[in-house]
Amino acid sequence: MEDLRIATIGTSMITGQFLEAVGLVDGITFAGAYSRSLEKAEEWSRAHGADRAWDSLDALAADDSVDAVYIASPNLLHAEQALKMIGGGKHVLVEKPLGTTRAEARRVFEAAREKGVVAMEAMRLVHDPAWRVVAENLHFLGTLRRASFPYGKYSSRYDKVLAGEQTNIFDPAFATGALMDIGIYPLNALVLMLGEPDDLMCFADTVDVTGDGGTIDLCGTVLFDYPDAVATVSYSKVTDDRLPAQIEGEKGTMIVDSVPQPRRIEVFYGDGSSQVLPVPGRKNRTDHEVGNMEFEVADFLAACRGELSLERLNENTLAVIGIMDTVRLREGIVFPHDEG
Incomplete structure (x- = not known):
């Protein structure tokens, strides 16, 4: 079975820890990073063993070389970015909270269900x-x-x-x-x-x-x-x-x-x-x-x-x-x- 190719949104400490965790799990591979700064995205990708980078969310959502996206942006952007990635047919793993309100989170789950992809909150303790x-x-x-x-x-x-x-x-x-x-x-x-x-x-x-x-x-x-x-x-x-x-x-x-x-x-x-x-x-x-x-x-x-x-x-x-x-x-x- 082919590896799940996952990209990241966010270049914070938690994203680095996430990529360490990815390295502990067989069957999933880091595909590249998104940042508003392409230079920063390229630097982050290289540092973590990937060769793809994006400074456009639309381009990331449309990229067929990516199966899933881990979203670790500020809380305010979680649901908005998740919906954009889901629209591009991507599975999404969204840092907590998945949405800032219950209604917002429900929209993400409903969109994923309609698109036939996975949406999951990254709440590690559960x-x-x-x-x-x-x-x-x-x-x-x-x-x-x-x-x-x-x-x-x-x-x-x-x-x-x-x-x-x-x-x-x-x-x-x-x-x-x-x-x-x-x-x-x-x-x-x-x-x-x-x-x-x-x-x-x-x-x-x-x-x-x-x-x-x-x-x-x-x-x-x-x-x-x-x-x-x-x-x-x-x-x-x-x-x-x-x-x-x-x-x-x-x-x-x-x-x-x-x-x-x-x-x-x-x-x-x-x-x-x-x-x-x-x-x-x-x-x-x-x-x-x-x-x-x-x-x-x-x-x-x-x-x-x-x-x-x-x-x-x-x-x-x-x-x-x-x-x-x-x-x-x-x-x-x-x-x-x-x-x-």
């Missing part, structure tokens, strides 16, 4: 076998009552905000902020493990970074209500969160050391005993974040070959973005292009 281990062992906890999913990572670009400078990562014009960039991880863990909640309450620390009402969130907490359980998600781009995720049942508690990339899963039972659950499938055992990106790459390849259905994961994507719509609405986090 493809990580470690979270599959968590799901497969939840029954040992008995009736689930409580869960918490924290993730906080200090952004060095916040220093620019403190100095009165503007940066895309903290600019509502680019549909960014703590919820969109960090909160989306624990929200995915929540929905993956517990499903969609019945109700929520939310709290966010926001700041006007533009001086003209451009509100962005720095950190936040969301409380969720389920028929028989409650849960919390906390997130931050201005602090480092060192707490593990915790899922509590009447017979035991499960501790997951990291939401985005679990390495240790331990269950503590009501009788005082405990058990460490093995985490399978690791090729890269370092602390480098590429460590579990390979799993999303492998699943994307399988989906493009018709070997894997993404229906459930795409529904999860819509559920999470829908939750973010609600949180933004309640906390007054508005992006210039928001509909309605």
